[in-house]
Amino acid sequence: MQHATPPASPDFDFGRPPFDxxxxxxxxxxxxxxxxxxxxRGAVILSREEPTDSLFVxxxxxxxxxxxxxxxxxHGPSDRFGLQALYGTAGGxxxxxxxxxxxxxxxxxxxxxxxxxxxxxxxxxxxxAILGDFAQRMRDLAAVxxxxxxxxxxxxxxxxxxxxxxxxxxxxASLRDxxxxxRRNRASSVLVRGEDGRSGILTGTDLRDLVVxxxxxVADPVxxxxxxxxxxLDRDDLLFNALVLMTKHAVRRLVxxxxxxxxxxxxxxxxxxxxxxxxxxxxxQVEHATDPADLRRASRSIVELIRTLHATGVKVAFIADLVTxxxxxxxxxxxxxxxxxxxxxxxxxxxxxxxxxxxxLLKTDQDNGLILRDGFDCPDLPRIAADFTRHLVEFGxxxxxxxxxxxxxxxxxxxxxxxxxxxxxxxRPDEAAQMNLAIFYDAAPVxxxxxxxxxxxxxxxxxxxxxxxxxxxxxxxxxSFDTPSGLFAALFExxxxxxxxxxxxxxxxxxxxxxxxxxxxxxxxxxxxxxIQVLAELGALDRKMAADLVEAFTILSTIxxxxxxxxxxxxxxxEPVIDNLVHPDQLSKLDRDQFKDCLALVKSFKELIAHHFRxxx
Amino acid sequence: MAHSDHSDGSRGPDHRLSxxxxxxxxxxxxxxxxxxxxxxxxxxxLSFAAIRIRGPRILTGSALLxxxxxxxxxxxxxxxxxxxxxxxxxxxxxxxxxxxxxERLTGRPLSDERTEVSSxxxxxxxxxxxxxAVDLRLDSMVRDLDLPVRPDGAFGIALTAAMAWxxxxxxxx
Numbered sequence: 001m002q003h004a005t006p007p008a009s010p011d012f013d014f015g016r017p018p019f020d021x022x023x024x025x026x027x028x029x030x031x032x033x034x035x036x037x038x039x040x041r042g043a044v045i046l047s048r049e050e051p052t053d054s055l056f057v058x059x060x061x062x063x064x065x066x067x068x069x070x071x072x073x074x075h076g077p078s079d080r081f082g083l084q085a086l087y088g089t090a091g092g093x094x095x096x097x098x099x100x101x102x103x104x105x106x107x108x109x110x111x112x113x114x115x116x117x118x119x120x121x122x123x124x125x126x127x128x129a130i131l132g133d134f135a136q137r138m139r140d141l142a143a144v145x146x147x148x149x150x151x152x153x154x155x156x157x158x159x160x161x162x163x164x165x166x167x168x169x170x171x172x173a174s175l176r177d178x179x180x181x182x183r184r185n186r187a188s189s190v191l192v193r194g195e196d197g198r199s200g201i202l203t204g205t206d207l208r209d210l211v212v213x214x215x216x217x218v219a220d221p222v223x224x225x226x227x228x229x230x231x232x233l234d235r236d237d238l239l240f241n242a243l244v245l246m247t248k249h250a251v252r253r254l255v256x257x258x259x260x261x262x263x264x265x266x267x268x269x270x271x272x273x274x275x276x277x278x279x280x281x282x283x284x285q286v287e288h289a290t291d292p293a294d295l296r297r298a299s300r301s302i303v304e305l306i307r308t309l310h311a312t313g314v315k316v317a318f319i320a321d322l323v324t325x326x327x328x329x330x331x332x333x334x335x336x337x338x339x340x341x342x343x344x345x346x347x348x349x350x351x352x353x354x355x356x357x358x359x360x361l362l363k364t365d366q367d368n369g370l371i372l373r374d375g376f377d378c379p380d381l382p383r384i385a386a387d388f389t390r391h392l393v394e395f396g397x398x399x400x401x402x403x404x405x406x407x408x409x410x411x412x413x414x415x416x417x418x419x420x421x422x423x424x425x426x427x428r429p430d431e432a433a434q435m436n437l438a439i440f441y442d443a444a445p446v447x448x449x450x451x452x453x454x455x456x457x458x459x460x461x462x463x464x465x466x467x468x469x470x471x472x473x474x475x476x477x478x479x480s481f482d483t484p485s486g487l488f489a490a491l492f493e494x495x496x497x498x499x500x501x502x503x504x505x506x507x508x509x510x511x512x513x514x515x516x517x518x519x520x521x522x523x524x525x526x527x528x529x530x531x532i533q534v535l536a537e538l539g540a541l542d543r544k545m546a547a548d549l550v551e552a553f554t555i556l557s558t559i560x561x562x563x564x565x566x567x568x569x570x571x572x573x574x575e576p577v578i579d580n581l582v583h584p585d586q587l588s589k590l591d592r593d594q595f596k597d598c599l600a601l602v603k604s605f606k607e608l609i610a611h612h613f614r615x616x617x
Numbered sequence: 618m619a620h621s622d623h624s625d626g627s628r629g630p631d632h633r634l635s636x637x638x639x640x641x642x643x644x645x646x647x648x649x650x651x652x653x654x655x656x657x658x659x660x661x662x663l664s665f666a667a668i669r670i671r672g673p674r675i676l677t678g679s680a681l682l683x684x685x686x687x688x689x690x691x692x693x694x695x696x697x698x699x700x701x702x703x704x705x706x707x708x709x710x711x712x713x714x715x716x717x718x719x720e721r722l723t724g725r726p727l728s729d730e731r732t733e734v735s736s737x738x739x740x741x742x743x744x745x746x747x748x749x750a751v752d753l754r755l756d757s758m759v760r761d762l763d764l765p766v767r768p769d770g771a772f773g774i775a776l777t778a779a780m781a782w783x784x785x786x787x788x789x790x
């Protein structure tokens with residue numbers, strides 16, 4: 001506008017990220033620079049022939065983004081498009097045939113390039129949000145969300161917790177000196193300066209064991225007795241990460257560093273003071289359980305822990321790590337409680353599917369099995385296996401609908417038996433065999449002798465020839481569910497706001513596509529993100545695609561978790577219902593934006609899989 | 618400022634009269650005048666809005682809004698309005714009144730190629746409604762054409778006219 005006036009133009013949606021990052025003044029400047037375009041249904045809004053000079057933001061109607069002949073994305077009100085056209089090929093090559101078509105009569109706001117760049121220059125946060133590529137855009141959106149939902153509790157840094165000052169003794173100091181230093185400083189451990197510059201730790205428990213139980217002379221030097229390889233975290237790390245590390249390493253204190261130098265010790269009790277409903281508590285309950293009833297209590301509190309962590313904005317990947325760790329401990333402890341020592345020594349308890357990949361967020365169906373050493377026989381096994389499954393059901397882990405559980409003799413057999421089954425799955429593939437193979441490839445050991453599982457997996461990999469037909473069959477399910485793209489047109493029409501099965505449309509295609517690529521490369525990793533990373537290192541996946549896939553996978557998992565834990569609680573004992581349906585019209589704008597981007601990415605990943613494994617022939 | 622100024626006459630990037638499909642590609646200008654009465658002989662203009670239309674775009678970012686006699690002198694307002702409109706075809710709602718006010722202000726005749734959007738709308742509706750009366754009120758048009766705009770003030774009404782013109786002329790309807 002040439003004169004300052006109350007803008008009568010249609011309201012621009014400044015609540016929509018990243019525009020909410022603009023200051024009042026910047027909003028006024030943007031509102032004044034906007035043009036408006038009207039396109040009738042079916043009109044080409046942007047195509048390769050027409051270089052664009054503006055970013056389009058839909059005000060009314062919806063716009064289809066077509067690649068090749070296919071509709072890749074539908075943009076509805078407040079969605080923006082045309083940035084790739086503005087700044088070259090952000091989507092990589094092969095997007096030359098991208099066109100934007102009005103799916104119905106449309107009105108769009110146009111932000112002129114000059115205005116956009118001026119704002120990006122003035123407001124770098126806005127600039128990077130709007131100009132960054134897909135992965136960057138995702139990260140920014142996620143950060144905005146965790147800012148909003150941040151709760152002091154778990155976003156707190158280690159810096160905010162009480163640290164015990166480090167108490168050092170020299171390697172030459174005696175055990176008595178160490179005990180004396182602990183008493184004088186009322187500390188429960190000392191740090192030992194090793195001769196080679198490394199630092200070690202010696203705890204009160206270590207002293208008791210060494211002197212009282214092992215009978216070592218108190219004059220022995222601490223140097224060779226301390227434990228090196230300290231578990232450390234930086235002072236600026238999240239308290240929550242400290243929790244994960246303690247759980248993972250089953251330790252009660254962490255060494256805290258700053259710029260690489262040791263600045264203190266963070267004790268479990270210090271964390272306990274900060275985090276009340278806390279995983280270490282559950283971990284302790286598990287460790288100290290003497291019968292399945294104790295485990296049941298611990299297991300029930302996991303659900304509450306997940307709710308708390310999620311509500312306080314903790315990243316879903318951390319939650320998955322923690323839940324995986326706790327679930328596996330529960331399984332291990334239960335098995336140890338039920339199985340006699342000779343069974344423990346001669347078998348390997350495995351978890352498969354999402355448990356094996358370490359990606360379950362809530363209690364998902366049991367997928368477990370037992371591999372027995374060849375020649376070992378345990379007459380009591382059927383009863384033990386049935387007890388194991390029964391207890392897990394009691395704990396709230398639903399039975400596997402496909403009956404993939406230790407109580408099923410098909411999944412409790414000798415190593416030779418597993419090898420026979422693997423041979424059949426590879427060489428006589430049918431649908432069930434494919435599925436068995438897929439979930440077994442994801443297996444991870446939980447209790448007993450892990451080498452039994454490693455043996456079975458090595459056998460599996462050795463049976464895979466570079467047989468195109470096999471992989472074509474194996475990869476095909478990645479395409480078996482449709483990934484909707486017309487969703488958002490439907491959404492904005494309200495009348496057809498249909499829920500989307502996020503597992504089938506988004507998560508499963510990523511998991512299975514990545515699994516097929518990993519199997520083809522004979523990789524041993526089981527976690528989807530780890531597989532993606534190793535595939536990128538091997539050059540089997542484009543680095544940008546890999547980074548985008550990891551982001552999309554994380555975001556889809558977050559939305560899925562959210563859809564589940566947001567369900568109303570029906571009582572203290574109520575388990576969140578397993579529900580994979582996402583109702584786009586109930587998502588926040590932010591989630592919907594991400595959801596849309598993720599589904600578009602899944603769609604192009606599926607194309608990649610189809611091409612790589614020649615699924616279209 | 619982040620916006621550019623297109624008000625300096627007729628040097629638009631698009632001076633071809635028609636594109637390769639034969640569509641009229643000239644810029645047009647939607648105008649509206651708010652005044653103290655509806656009698657063009659006696660009314661005193663309060664505000665003028667003028668907005669260019671180029672292809673499917675309405676150049677709101679470089680629109681002209683004048684309050685002659687308050688923020689701008691009468692003579693200066695006339696010169697600026699004339700420079701902005703030039704000889705471009707005009708679009709408006711109740712356009713005769715706005716044009717009469719504009720010509721009185723600028724002292725020069727404007728293009729006689731003029732499109733009254735209410736007539737366009739009437740022609741369109743009469744085809745489908747036959748004998749029924751057509752509601753030509755601006756609010757009703759906005760609702761019926763589903764335009765995302767509030768037809769308030771000179772700027773709002775000029776913008777509404779521009780949108781209605783595009784809707785009614787696009788797609789051969």
